[in-house]
Amino acid sequence: MIEMLLVPLLSVGPNEMLILLILALLLILGPSKIPELARGFGEAVREFKKAMEGEYEEEKPKKREEKEEKKLTDEQIREIAKRLGIETEGKTREELEKEIVAKAKEEKLTEE
Numbered sequence: 001m002i003e004m005l006l007v008p009l010l011s012v013g014p015n016e017m018l019i020l021l022i023l024a025l026l027l028i029l030g031p032s033k034i035p036e037l038a039r040g041f042g043e044a045v046r047e048f049k050k051a052m053e054g055e056y057e058e059e060k061p062k063k064r065e066e067k068e069e070k071k072l073t074d075e076q077i078r079e080i081a082k083r084l085g086i087e088t089e090g091k092t093r094e095e096l097e098k099e100i101v102a103k104a105k106e107e108k109l110t111e112e
Helices: 002-010 014-029 034-069 074-083 093-106
Strands: none
Touching (some): 074 093
């Protein structure tokens, strides 16, 4: 009989545990410390999110560099090739780019 009365009292669900935890914090720390704890928790979460975004931020500069490389127009590529003395007739952009790089290395205009 006593067991039947104690079992419902000892079965505490998650909602009741949360309420008990909040009450215990209020009793132990006092109401003035709760905002400080919440602020600290919020800052920790913010730092965690920044760290997670930081991984993606590292990839962004690579994409920007790729876009900047593609900014030269076909006409600009042809003009550079002509200045370096490279024949441009009938060549694709990629072929011209390779020849420009090779010529620049040959004349030591770029680092290898």
